[in-house]
Amino acid sequence: MGVKLGILGLGTVGAGTVQLLQDATGRHPLLEELEIYRVGVRSLDKPRAVELPADIITTDLESIVNDPAVDIVVEVMGGLEPARSLILQALKNGKHVVTANKAAIARFGNEIFTTANEAGVYVMLEAAVGGGIPVIQPLKQSLSVNRIHTVTGIVNGTTNYILTRMQQEGSNFEDVLADAQKLGYAEADPTADVDGLDAGDKIAILASLAFGGRIHLQDVYCEGIRQVSKTDIAYAEKLGFVIKLLAIAKLHGQDTSKLSVRVHPTLLPKAHPLASINGVYNAILVEGEPIGQVMFFGPGAGAGATASAVSSDILNLTATLKTKTASETKPNPLLACRHQDYCQIAPISELVTRFYTRFLTKDQSGVIGKLGTCFGNYGVSLESVVQTGFQGDLAEIVVVTHDVKEGDFRQALTEIHNLEAIDSIPSLLRVL
Numbered sequence: 001m002g003v004k005l006g007i008l009g010l011g012t013v014g015a016g017t018v019q020l021l022q023d024a025t026g027r028h029p030l031l032e033e034l035e036i037y038r039v040g041v042r043s044l045d046k047p048r049a050v051e052l053p054a055d056i057i058t059t060d061l062e063s064i065v066n067d068p069a070v071d072i073v074v075e076v077m078g079g080l081e082p083a084r085s086l087i088l089q090a091l092k093n094g095k096h097v098v099t100a101n102k103a104a105i106a107r108f109g110n111e112i113f114t115t116a117n118e119a120g121v122y123v124m125l126e127a128a129v130g131g132g133i134p135v136i137q138p139l140k141q142s143l144s145v146n147r148i149h150t151v152t153g154i155v156n157g158t159t160n161y162i163l164t165r166m167q168q169e170g171s172n173f174e175d176v177l178a179d180a181q182k183l184g185y186a187e188a189d190p191t192a193d194v195d196g197l198d199a200g201d202k203i204a205i206l207a208s209l210a211f212g213g214r215i216h217l218q219d220v221y222c223e224g225i226r227q228v229s230k231t232d233i234a235y236a237e238k239l240g241f242v243i244k245l246l247a248i249a250k251l252h253g254q255d256t257s258k259l260s261v262r263v264h265p266t267l268l269p270k271a272h273p274l275a276s277i278n279g280v281y282n283a284i285l286v287e288g289e290p291i292g293q294v295m296f297f298g299p300g301a302g303a304g305a306t307a308s309a310v311s312s313d314i315l316n317l318t319a320t321l322k323t324k325t326a327s328e329t330k331p332n333p334l335l336a337c338r339h340q341d342y343c344q345i346a347p348i349s350e351l352v353t354r355f356y357t358r359f360l361t362k363d364q365s366g367v368i369g370k371l372g373t374c375f376g377n378y379g380v381s382l383e384s385v386v387q388t389g390f391q392g393d394l395a396e397i398v399v400v401t402h403d404v405k406e407g408d409f410r411q412a413l414t415e416i417h418n419l420e421a422i423d424s425i426p427s428l429l430r431v432l
C-alpha cells in the first residue's frame with residue numbers, strides 16, 4: 001500500500017518537493033511508494049509551478065492533519081501559527097511530520113518533540129538547517145559518538161548571498177536583498193534573514209543536537225548584517241579578512257557546563273575553511289573528539305536543494321513505515337528526540353573574542369594615544385591600529401584587538417565614546 005502525504009504549503013519549498021516527487025525516475029525506488037494525497041495552500045487562485053489534480057488542493061489545512069488516511073504530514077508553509085498547531089495536531093493524530101520550519105522548531109521544539117515522543121512518531125527536519133546540506137541526520141547519527149566542542153556555520157543563504165555580492169561587486173545592500181527574494185532564498189519577511197534571527201533559529205537547533213540539550217532561544221545572541229558597510233568590507237579585505245555572518249555554538253572556555261551560542265557578522269581570516277563559502281552556499285564546520293574537524297557544504301536555500309532535504313526525510317519515514325512490525329512499540333533512538341534538559345548559555349558579556357572597531361575622530365594629535373590609554377585601563381591589548389584615511393574632515397582609525405572579554409571591551413568603548421576627540425564609532429565587529 002502506498003504512503004500518503006499531506007503537504008502543507010505549495011510555495012518555493014512545497015512546489016520544489018512536489019516537482020521532485022513527481023519525477024521519480026532514476027531516484028530511490030521507495031519514491032514510487034509515495035502518493036501526494038492532499039495539499040494545503042492559502043489561495044486556490046494562485047498560479048503554481050507544478051501541476052496537481054485540483055481536487056487534492058484545499059485551503060482547509062486542518063482537514064489534512066485530521067485525515068485518517070494521511071501517513072506523513074509535510075509542513076512547508078512556514079511561520080509560527082497555524083504551523084505550530086497543525087504540526088501538534090498531526091502528531092497527536094499519530095502522523096509522522098517532516099518540516100522545514102526552523103522558526104517553529106526553535107521556538108516550540110520542546111512541546112513538538114514531547115508530543116511526538118508521547119505519540120510514538122517522528123519529527124524530521126533536515127531542511128530546517130543548511131537547506132539541502134545533510135547536517136541534521138549526520139549530527140543525530142553519524143557524529144553522535146563524538147564529544148563535540150564547536151559548531152561554526154554560515155547557515156543563512158540570503159545574508160551570505162548579500163555579503164558576497166557586496167564584497168565582489170561593491171553592490172548596494174537593498175538591491176541584492178531584492179535579488180535574494182526573487183530567487184526564493186529569503187523568508188516571507190526578510191528581516192528574519194537580515195537581522196540574524198533565521199541563523200539564530202538554526203544554530204539553536206544545531207546546538208541542541210551537538211550538545212545534547214534543549215536551547216532557550218532567548219539565550220541566543222543575534223546580530224544581523226545591516227551595520228556591515230562597504231567601508232568595513234574594504235578594510236577587512238586590506239587586513240586579510242572577509243566578513244561573514246557566522247552562527248557559533250561552542251563550549252564556554254574551560255567551563256564545559258556552559259555554552260556560548262551566538263550569531264553575528266564576523267571578520268574571518270581568508271585562510272579559514274568558511275571564508276571561501278560564497279553566494280547562497282552554506283557550510284557548517286563541526287569540531288569534536290575524536291573526529292577532529294568535519295565540514296558540511298552545499299546550497300543553503302532554494303527550491304531544488306531544500307526539496308532534496310525534505311524528500312530524504314520523507315523517504316526515511318517511508319522506510320520506517322514500510323518496515324514497522326505490529327509488535328514494534330519502542331521508538332528508534334536515532335530518529336527520536338532524546339533531549340529533556342536545557343543547556344546553560346553564557347551571556348555575551350562573558351565571551352572572549354577579538355574585536356575590529358572603526359572610529360571617526362577629530363584630526364588632532366595624540367588621539368591614538370588616548371585610545372590606547374582607555375583600552376589599557378580595561379586590559380584590552382591591541383593587535384593593530386591603522387589610520388588610513390579621512391571621511392570629510394574626520395580621521396578614520398581602525399583597531400583590531402587581541403582576545404578580550406566582551407564586557408571589558410564594552411566598558412572601554414563607553415569611556416572612549418566620552419573622549420572629546422571621538423566623533424563616532426560607526427563599526428564594531430568580532431574577529432574569529
Ligand SMILES: NC(=O)C1=CN([C@@H]2O[C@H](COP(=O)(O)OP(=O)(O)OC[C@H]3O[C@@H](n4cnc5c(N)ncnc54)[C@H](OP(=O)(O)O)[C@@H]3O)[C@@H](O)[C@H]2O)C=CC1
Pocket residue numbers: 008009010011012013014040041042043044046059061076077078079081082100101102103127128131184185186187188300301302303306
Ligand atoms: N525558501 C527556502 O529556500 C527555504 C525555506 N525553508 C523553510 O520552508 C518553509 C517554506 O518556505 P517557502 O517555501 O520559501 O515559503 P513560501 O512563502 O514560498 O510558501 C509558503 C506556502 O505555504 C502556504 N501557506 C502559508 N501560510 C498559510 C496558511 N496560513 N494557510 C494556508 N497555506 C499557507 C502558502 O500558500 P499560498 O501559495 O496559497 O500563498 C505557500 O504555498 C519555511 O518554514 C521556510 O523557513 C527552509 C529552507 C530553505
Ligand SMILES: N[C@@H](CC=O)C(=O)O
Pocket residue numbers: 128130131155156157158159185186187193198300301302
Ligand atoms: N531564508 C533562509 C532559507 C533557508 O533556510 C536562508 O536564506 O538561508
Ligand code: NA
Pocket residue numbers: 126127128129130131132133134135136309
Ligand atoms: Na539540511
